[in-house]
Amino acid sequence: MYPKSLQNLIDAFKSLPGVGxxxxxxxALCILDQSVEDVEDFASSLLKVKNNIKTCSICGNITEGNICDICANENRKKEYICVVQHPKDIFAIEKTGYSGYYHVLNGAISTTKGILPDDINIKSLYERLEGIREVIIATNPTLDGETTALYLSKTLKERNVEVTRLAHGLPMGANLDYADELTLIKAMEGRIKQ
Amino acid sequence: MYPKSLQNLIDAFKSLPGVGxxxxxxxALCILDQSVEDVEDFASSLLKVKNNIKTCSICGNITEGNICDICANENRKKEYICVVQHPKDIFAIEKTGYSGYYHVLNGAISTTKGILPDDINIKSLYERLEGIREVIIATNPTLDGETTALYLSKTLKERNVEVTRLAHGLPMGANLDYADELTLIKAMEGRIKQ
Known part of the structure; x- marks a missing residue:
């Protein structure tokens, strides 16, 4: 129905998550109404992201240089490494006030998808353990995230590092009767003496 | 927080309607995970849309050539012109089985925004009236759409063409008590003898 170049753009937008x-x-029709300069900027920013963004050679975070801003910052607490699955998780953890360093796995071990420990950014974590007091595992509380956390926890303990995990339990502000069974079990297991 | 080129892409996406x-x-993070070829295709389709898409010299619809597919189709009913505000309205009307031609205003007369009849694609409609039996006005049932419809209806009648408008009334499948007052008034005014 639409001219071919418009249809191609519609198809490109459809590749984005949640876009039908x-x-x-x-x-696509909004792009038609934008100025030529705006659309050229849009196109060039797409290409620049693909060409300029690399993974940090130390932690695996996204960066435009060789080393990301966090790894380049000497004023953070050197004894802590927080392990996350994706770069965007860093921005969530940063909001908690955490001021140590990070290690980005860029994925998770998955038995169903056949992703093995060697397929994600784990090996370079072992090389960063000198002088580290605590490794905080902050993978997602999903099946793959849990598998990864268990594997990391086991292999890191063998290397004599203290390993901790983010607490699981009731989210703040939620009602007890809306919590799912698994969350409640975790909250019960992790109960704290007052 | 994010590298500059990623932040630029995020800002570009924010210019789309309804995107926060x-x-x-x-x-933007999804684009990072796409292959270089896919992103290059995306960028080039953005530029192509801006460079290739023009308005049809007859009806004002979007097209890649000089004349759109509908105007170029000789097998449609030559005596009918349906006037719509935007190219995308054509795709809606096409679904009704209408097989005449179209005229796209690319806007509507607006007293609040200061858009006058000369600012939208009306003049070329008057030049298309030879041999036309009926002009169907299908502007949106909004203030600006109604203003445009009134203006068109008056000026077209002066040129001795039959003018009709899409019926307004209760949408199919809706409950009477959910219909707003204006829709009910229109439905009452337009009641049909059984």
Missing amino acids: AKTAERY | AKTAERY
Whole structure:
């Protein structure tokens, strides 16, 4: 129905997460109304992201240089490494006030998808353990995240590092009767003496 | 927080309708995971849309050539022109089985925004009236759409063409008590003898 170049753009938008035919159509028609300069900026920012963004050679975070801003910052607490699955998790952890360093796995061990420990950024973590007092595992509380956490916990303990994990339990502000069974079990297991 | 080129892409996504900071972030991180070829295709389709898409010299619809597919199709009913505000409205009308031609205003007369009849694609409609039996006005049932419809209806009648408008009334499948007052008034005014 649409001219070919417009249809191609609609298809490109459809590749984004959560974007269906109607939304993609709306985005593409909005692009038609934007100025040539804005669209050229959009196109060049797409290409620049793909060309300029690399993974930090130390921690695996996204960066434009060789080393990310966090690894380059000498004022953070050197004894702590927080292990996360994705770069965006860093921005969430940063909000808690944590001021140590990070290690980004860029994935998780998955038995169903056949992702093995060697397929993700784990090996370089072992090489960073000198002088580290605590490794905080902050993988997602999903099946793959849990598998990864168990594997990391076991292999890190063998290397004589203290390993901790983020607490699991009731989210703040939630009602007890809305919590799922697994969350409640975790909250009960992790109960704290007052 | 994010590297500059990633932040630029997030800002570009934010210019799309209904896309906030979180969604833009999600789109940009998804682009990071796409292959170089896919991202290059995306960027080039953005530029192509801006460079290749023009308005049809007859009806004002979007097209890659000089004349759109509908105007170029000789097998449609020549005596009918349906006037719509935007190219995407054509795709909606096409679904009704209408097989005449179209005229796209690319806007609507607006007293609040200061858009006058000369600012939208009306003049070329008057030049298309030879041999036309009926002009169907299908502007949106909004203030601006109604203003445009009134203006068109008046000026077209002066040129001795039959003018009709899409019926307004209760949408199919809706409950009477959910219909707003204006819709009910229109439905009452337009009641049909059984």
